[in-house]
Amino acid sequence: MKRITGWLIVAGMALLLAACGGKTAEEASSDMEKAYKDVKTMEIKFNEKAVxxxxxxxxxxxxxxxxxxxxxxxxDDGGQITKISTGKEGVIYDDGTKTEVLEGRLSDYMLFVEQYEFELHKNPIAFYEKFDPEFTEKLKLEETDSEYxxxxxxxSKEAKELMGDLTKDYYTGLQKAAGISEVDISSIEGEGFDxxxxxxxxxxLVKELVRNHEYSLEINKKNxxxxxxxxxxYSYDTVDSIQTIAAEAKPEATPExxxxxxEAAEYVDALIQATVYQNTDEFMKRHPESPDQEAVKKRGDFQKSAFVEIYKSNTAKNFQGLPAxxxxDQINLYTEGFLAAIKQTKYKVNDAVYNPDTDSYTVDLEVQGxxxxxxxxxxxxxVMQKQQNGELTNEEFVDELITASANRFKGPVPLELPVKASxxxxxxxxxxxxxxxQDEYLLSFVQ
Structure with missing residues (x-):
């Protein structure tokens, strides 16, 4: 579901419209606010095209x-029809091959997206006023016999600011609601809005809404x-009752x-201690009970060291593009700083469920990364400023870059809003x- 929900009237024109008895954009918006209070149901036909x-x-x-x-x-994407309903039963999904009640992050994601749609369609003008209180003042009003x-x-600057604020709000909400942390919120820039x-x-009431959302962002460190x-x-109050999807009841989990x-939840808790916090003792304490504690200790030591070695290997590859x-020793210094930063994060284990379809378990976390x-x-x-001023050789630049980064990691680290991870x-x-x-939880600790 790739959806993202995703008036300048000069003073003289506003006065002219008022003098001639026509409405202003502000008056039309106010009338809409009142009209929507009486709407009980609506049906919306949509077309969404991404370029x-x-x-x-x-x-x-x-x-x-x-x-x-x-x-x-x-x-309808031209290949298949996907149906989704939300209500007391949760989020039910039907892709034509199976019907299921969504759980975990998928459910949280869809609930958030649907609620965002609710807020937009309840009043498509008031929705944008959340991001620009002067939105109605930037609307040009034209009038026909039957329509405004x-x-x-x-x-252009105002359009970009509005689009940037809206997109940041959307992805911040996704982070908090469903643990969607692949997007760097600080990287989001509005590029255009029609x-x-x-x-x-x-x-x-609105008959038609046409909008174009353009923005840039960084996903998994790629722009x-x-x-x-x-x-x-739109049509209003034409639906007697909202359609629903009947999902097959899943068999209840046995006591075993x-x-x-x-135990799966305990294991994830233990694994986080060994990898994120580099603590084998806590890994052993939180690990599901086992008669072979020596084997548990070996697993903890392995996870602890493997996490560091993989991080060092990835860091070395990332540094290959530097000018020296x-x-x-520099990779070790950088890694030492990173470990100091990630140890300042917080988390809690919320729930764990058995998945009969895959004979596996889903453990839900809440993480402040x-x-x-x-x-x-x-x-x-x-450091970049010094390099641009010609004060550093390539070797000095790389050394200062790594040292400054490691030192910043070791200092107090501000934590992001809590996000969910499954x-x-x-x-x-x-x-x-x-x-x-392991990225299923690590990407929430390091965003």
């Missing part, structure tokens, strides 16, 4: 029950430019499976568990 980074075109229909916070959506047409005419809304004169054009057409789920060679990019930006800026665990023998992809 970057990967071209796609999705069309479909969404039904919203504003009184009961229920929704039903159908998405409001078009955004803010400056907006046109057509309002029915009689009802003061991307994204753009999406969305068109929505529930006990194993608890990096020594092993840190932004590596933010710390590096603070550290390297003075870790998949398999049971590999009695009392022995494995996490096949």
């Amino acid at each position: 970057s980074p990967d071209d796609y075109n999705i069309k479909g229909t969404m039904q919203l029950d504003l009184e009961n916070d229920l929704s039903y959506s159908e998405y 047409i409001l078009t955004y005419e803010g400056s 907006y046109k809304v057509t309002v029915d004169k009689k009802t003061s 991307q430019e994204q753009g999406v054009r969305k068109t929505n057409s 499976q529930e006990a194993s789920a608890q 060679a990096v020594s092993e 840190f932004s590596e990019n933010r710390l590096l930006a603070e550290a390297v800026q003075p 870790v998949n665990v398999i049971k590999n023998g009695e009392g022995h568990y494995e996490v096949l992809l």
Whole structure:
């Protein structure tokens, strides 16, 4: 679901419209605010076309029950139709091959996205006022016999600021709600924003909304430019009841499976202690009970050292683009600083469930991590300035760059907002568990 939800009237024009008896954008917005209070359900036909980074075109229909916070959506990407409904049963997903109740991060993600859609469609003008309190003043109003047409005419700078603030709000919400931490929030920049809304004169309700969202951001340390054009057409109170999807009931976990789920949670807790906090003693204390404590200790020592060695190897590869060679001592210094930073993070284990479809377990975490990019930006800026001034040789530049970064890591580290993470665990023998992809939790600790 690649969705992101995603008025300048000069004083003289406003006065002219008022003198002629026409509405201003502010008055049209106020009338909409009142009209939407009486709306109980709405149906929205949409078309969403992305021009970057990967071209796609999705069309479909969404039904919203504003009184009961229920929704039903159908998405047609030209190859298959995906159906999603939200309500008391949670989030139910049907891709044509299976129907299931979503759990963990997927459920949290979809609930957040659907709620964001609720907020937009309840009033498509008021929604944008959250990001620019003067939004209505930047709308140009045109009038036909039956419609008001409001078009955004803010400056290029104002459009970029609005788009940047909206996108940051969206991804910050995703981080908090579903642990989507791959995006560096500080990297987000608005690039462009177009907006046109057509309002029915009689009802003061929106008939059509057309908008174009353009922004850039860093995902997993790679820069991307994204753009999406969305068109929505609306009908109101035409749906007697919101459609729902019936999901097959999953078999309940047996007492043995529930006990194993608890042990899986204990193992993830122990693994974090060994890797993130480099503490083998805590790994042994938190590890599921095992008669062979020597084997548990060996596993803890292995995880502790493997985490460091893998980090060093990746760091060495990342440093290959620097203008001078990096020594092993410099890599060790940088790694020492990184470990000091990551040990300042916080987390808690919330829940664990058994997944009968995959015979595995999902452990849910809440993590307060840190932004590596933010710390590096603070550290390297003075060094970059010295290099630009011609004060450093390439070797001196690399040495100061690594030293400054390591020292910044060792200082007090500001933590990001808590995010959720879901870790998949398999049971590999009695009392022995494995996490096949440690990035499922590590990407929340280091954002």
